[in-house]
Amino acid sequence: MERRKFIKNVTLGSAVLPGLMFGLDSCRRTGVAGQQTATDLRQYDPTLRDRLWMWGHVASTINGRYNIPAGNNIDMADAIDCMGIPNVCVIRWGGMPEPPFDEFIKQFHKTKRVAWSILAIDDIDGKGDCVSHSFAQKKQWAFELREKMPNLVSFYLDDYFHYVREEAQEDSRHELVTLDAIRDLHQEVKSLKQPTDLSMVIYSDALRDIGPGIKPHLDNCDVVSFWTWYATNLTALKDNFRNYREIVPDKPTLLGIYMWDFGNSKPIPLEMMKLQLDFALEKFERHEIEGMIFHCTPLVGLGLEAVEYAKKWIAEHGDVT
Numbered sequence: 001m002e003r004r005k006f007i008k009n010v011t012l013g014s015a016v017l018p019g020l021m022f023g024l025d026s027c028r029r030t031g032v033a034g035q036q037t038a039t040d041l042r043q044y045d046p047t048l049r050d051r052l053w054m055w056g057h058v059a060s061t062i063n064g065r066y067n068i069p070a071g072n073n074i075d076m077a078d079a080i081d082c083m084g085i086p087n088v089c090v091i092r093w094g095g096m097p098e099p100p101f102d103e104f105i106k107q108f109h110k111t112k113r114v115a116w117s118i119l120a121i122d123d124i125d126g127k128g129d130c131v132s133h134s135f136a137q138k139k140q141w142a143f144e145l146r147e148k149m150p151n152l153v154s155f156y157l158d159d160y161f162h163y164v165r166e167e168a169q170e171d172s173r174h175e176l177v178t179l180d181a182i183r184d185l186h187q188e189v190k191s192l193k194q195p196t197d198l199s200m201v202i203y204s205d206a207l208r209d210i211g212p213g214i215k216p217h218l219d220n221c222d223v224v225s226f227w228t229w230y231a232t233n234l235t236a237l238k239d240n241f242r243n244y245r246e247i248v249p250d251k252p253t254l255l256g257i258y259m260w261d262f263g264n265s266k267p268i269p270l271e272m273m274k275l276q277l278d279f280a281l282e283k284f285e286r287h288e289i290e291g292m293i294f295h296c297t298p299l300v301g302l303g304l305e306a307v308e309y310a311k312k313w314i315a316e317h318g319d320v321t
Contacts, residue, residue, distance in 0.1 A: 067266055
């Protein structure tokens with residue numbers, strides 16, 4: 001699926017789609033990971049390492065696609081441990097993981113923070129066919145998991161502009177949700193007994209195509225993660241991020257770090273990997289981002305140059321404050 005081409009088909013009116021973000025300011029947490037404490041887990045320690053996340057997919061949904069080498073079945077919790085990353089975003093894709101989730105979530109009992117997707121390209125199986133997971137059902141699953149997982153601190157809206165429209169439409173194989181439904185979702189999340197953020201993915205190409213009209217969407221989320229889909233566009237990362245900050249100067253933001261060029265279905269050049277990590281460190285030290293998200297768990301253990309470089313980079317810079 002060429003999942004970024006949807007932007008050209010987005011219908012935008014006077015109101016704009018709400019964006020999603022992770023709440024990422026941090027303070028010290030006491031107790032062991034996975035246990036509820038008096039401290040809000042959404043708050044970070046001052047180190048960069050505590051503010052690192054990893055984008056998590058069930059490995060079987062990725063292997064062999066985008067020209068990625070097949071054969072790796074690493075669990076998300078094992079992948080983040082290998083990378084030295086404390087937090088994971090569980091993004092359902094290809095219908096995986098399948099409900100019920102009780103056995104699946106046991107792997108995260110020592111994970112410091114977990115995020116769970118409500119919107120994502122999770123309704124397409126490996127053959128490109130739809131499966132029946134409604135927005136209401138996915139929301140219900142997420143809310144139920146929040147009660148079971150003290151370390152679940154955020155719900156994610158991935159591929160946001162693929163799903164949200166000003167009005168419901170019938171011309172998509174995905175269920176579309178309205179802007180009002182996302183506004184209502186944000187209010188529901190804020191009303192939960194357990195403190196929880198609503199987070200949104202935004203891509204540099206969406207920012208380019210929609211411009212300042214994107215801000216009203218971001219007003220309906222708590223944290224944004226900012227991504228560059230094509231590695232060839234990383235040369236414009238500095239300008240693209242500056243344009244983003246001109247529109248939303250104070251929204252808590254995580255910088256997305258791809259370790260594979262998914263846009264071009266090939267390994268990401270090492271010089272591009274270094275470029276985005278150097279940029280992220282600079283922005284973190286200047287307090288312009290709250291942290292970073294590395295994409296994605298199925299890449300760990302495949303011997304990829306970019307992944308190995310990222311692992312060494314994390315070990316070297318993790319204690320930066």
